[in-house]
Amino acid sequence: MRVTLVRHAEVQENYIGKYNGHIDIPLSKNGKNQAKEVAQKLSHVKFDKIYCSDLIRAKQTLEAFEIETDPIYTDKLREKSWGKHEGKSFQEIQEEGIEYIDFEQWLLALDGEDLNSYKERVREYFYETIFKDDCQNILVVTHSGVIKTMLGIVKDLSLEETFSIELPYSAFITIDIDNNIL
Numbered sequence: 001m002r003v004t005l006v007r008h009a010e011v012q013e014n015y016i017g018k019y020n021g022h023i024d025i026p027l028s029k030n031g032k033n034q035a036k037e038v039a040q041k042l043s044h045v046k047f048d049k050i051y052c053s054d055l056i057r058a059k060q061t062l063e064a065f066e067i068e069t070d071p072i073y074t075d076k077l078r079e080k081s082w083g084k085h086e087g088k089s090f091q092e093i094q095e096e097g098i099e100y101i102d103f104e105q106w107l108l109a110l111d112g113e114d115l116n117s118y119k120e121r122v123r124e125y126f127y128e129t130i131f132k133d134d135c136q137n138i139l140v141v142t143h144s145g146v147i148k149t150m151l152g153i154v155k156d157l158s159l160e161e162t163f164s165i166e167l168p169y170s171a172f173i174t175i176d177i178d179n180n181i182l
Contacts, residue, residue, distance in 0.1 A: 001177045003130065004042065005150070006141045008057040009034035009064075009170040018089050021082040021112060027060045034170035035064035042172065048135035053077040053142045061170065062141045071141075076125040079143035080118040083111030103160050122149045131177055147173065 010031035011020065027035065043066065050071040052062050055078055062071060085093050094100065098109050107115050130138060144167045151173070152162030167173075 001131070001133070001136060001138065002174055003138045003140060003177055004045065004047070004172055004174045005147045006038060006042075006061065006139065006172040007144050007147055007167050007169060008053070008055075008061040008141060009038070011057050011169075015087065018087055019082040019085050019093070019110070021079050021086040022055070023086050024056050026056050031057070031169065032060065032064070035061040038170040038172060039064040039066070042139075045137055045139075047137050047139040049133055049137075050139045050141070051077060051130060052140070053079075053146070055079075055143075058141045058143065065139070067139075074125070076121060076129075077140065077142040077146055079145045080115070081112040083113075085110050085112065103163065107159070118145075119149055119153070122146055123153050126150050126153075151175075 008027070008031075010016065010028050011025045012028050012031075015023070015025045038061070047067065047069065050062070050065075050067060050069055052058050052071045052073050054073040054075050058077070059073065082088075088096075090100075093110065098106075100106050113121075130140065145163075147167060148162050148165050151157070151165060152159070154175070
């Protein structure tokens, strides 16, 4: 089984560089072009099944793909919720009084979905749904944090290593899944 993980394309400009979480933000004009470009790069692949975050930025990215199967939209593929910190930049959050000491401390200090609950949500959805699918080529359109978290789980990476993975807007990673990871 091959799973292609696509990060949604660029969001509206005033949300770039922010902790957006569950905010339902559409793509920017540039993002719509990026979505077309990634769809073109993957146009040679016939996807048997498609999973997509239910947020508009992921849905609009998927709209650029010519697909023949109905996608499964789910909140299980949403980015981590940042609660009251959503829509704010690193600097704006620091100005509220949260000091950055190290990466894990920072993530634990922010509001929203508990980090361990988030990781478990991602792990469970991939291992209990996507990786158990009997399809050969699966497309997943989701968010940077979801992709990084899943890769961190599969590759047994530390939290710091996991979130150091470079994954720009509309980037994609294709992984081969075998029974050894299940």
